[in-house]
Amino acid sequence: MSLSTAAPTRAARPARIWTRVAGLAVTAALVLTGCGTSSSGSGDDTKAAGAASAGAFPVSIKHAHGTTEIPEKPKRIITVSWMNHDVVAALGTVPVGVDKQWGGDKDGHTPWFRTQVEKLGGKLPETLNYGDSGEIDFEQILSLDPDLIVGLYSGITDVDYKRLSEIAPTLPYLERPFDGGSWQDMTRTIGKALGENEKAESVITDVEGTLATVAKENPQFKGKTFTYGTSLTPGSTDLGLYVDYDPRVRLLTEMGFENTPSMKAITDTVKGTNFYGGVSLEKLDDIKADVFVGWAYDPKEVPYTLKDPLFQRWTPIKNKNYAFVDEAPLGMATSGPSVLSIPWAMERYVPLLADAVAGKGAVSSAGS
Incomplete structure (x- = not known):
């Protein structure tokens, strides 16, 4: 099999985040999502925290750059990564500053986040600025006077961390x-940081119930193998595919699908901060999958991809067992799944996947 760890044709995150973190020049995009399993400050630790008093401060959380101590319940929170602002709002606090969301409205806010802010009766937060090379605007962050900065799903460098910690x-x-663990892990970790352990468990239970209902009502999903990738653009020789710990991949497994074992060969080649691998278009048949799910930054990329002669002959494409997400909001919701975006996405995502399983070759914009 010809494998590559070159970036997918369209990256899963806005270019400014990439340049800030990994110094990669990638086209602004979605999905999103970074990735990886996590254990520190999550999993058993955060479940244990859920049993503790919700108001127990100070709180200490270990992470890659050390340990952060939160002396008292934070009220002015800035989030510098995908999904985290959704969690903060879901737990009852409107952040004062957030990253501009790909797939959001003209102000950079997604519909599910805006709805939650309205529900809380709060004011929509300021969106953060970044330099041309992805540099964090520390002055803007300082001006917002935060008492907590959250970036669980980010690439904050050690230097950035030190400067932010001074604020x-x-x-x-x-x-x-880009490893915040599962959406459940991120919710529990942020719940611990906000002193909202019980509320975190409550919203997790609700969303897990939604996903369980989806799986129950769509038994045709169970056991179907899939792989999740990108669309192609002129000059593409590889298809970018996301590894098993990517958020969008994890979401499909929670809906009953199974990530194809064929991805292991690609995952084993992925190094560093990458959350994707690639396979030569000439070797696509080495990837055995019942269904292909993909997303496109530009809807025009979908017909281009489907017309590619090498892509066309791949079994899930030839049999029309594919689903393309080419609408930005749905792409954001399913690439960066959170306790707010998952319920919003299901009524749009499930029919798309059902059509893919049924061999109807679905594209999200076609149903708009």
Whole structure:
């Protein structure tokens, strides 16, 4: 099999985040998502925290850059990564500053986040600025007077962490860049930081119930193998595929699908902060999958991809067992799944996947 760890044609994150973190020049995009399993400050630790008093401060959370101590319940929170602002809002606090979201409205806010802010009766937060090379605007962050900065799903460098920590307690990625663990882990970790352990468990239970209902009502998903990738653009020789710990991949497994064992060969080649691998278009048949799910930054990329002669002959494409997400909001919701975005996405995502399983070759914009 010809494998590559070259970036997918369209990266899963906005270019400014990439340049800030990994120094990669990638086209602004979605999905998203970074990735990885995490244990520090999550899993058993955060479940144990859920049993503790919700108001127990100070709180200490270990992470890749050290340990952050939060002396008292934070009220002015800035988030510098995907998904984290959703969690903060879901737990009852409107952040004062957030990253501009790909797939959001003209102000950079997604519909599910805006709805939650309205529900809380709060004011929509300021969106953060970044330099041309992805540099954090520390002055803007300072001006917002935060008492907590959250970036669990980010690539905050050691230098960035030190500078941010001079402004307010900062919670970066726990183990590696773009590794906040599962959406449940991130919710529990942020719940611990906010002193909202019980509420975190409650919202997790609700969303897990939603996903369990989806799986129950769609038994055709169970056991179907899949791989999740990108669309192609002119000059593409490889298809970018996301590894098993990527958020968008994890979400599909929670809906009953199974990530194809064929991905192991690609995952084993992925190094560093990458959350994707690649396979030569000439070797696509080495990837055995019942269904292909992909996303496109530009809807025009979908017909281009489907017309590619090498892509066309791949079994899930030839049999029309594919689903393309080419609408930005749905792409964001399913690439960066959170306790707010998952419920919003299901009524749009499930029919798309059902059509893929049924061999109807679905594209999200076609149903708009």
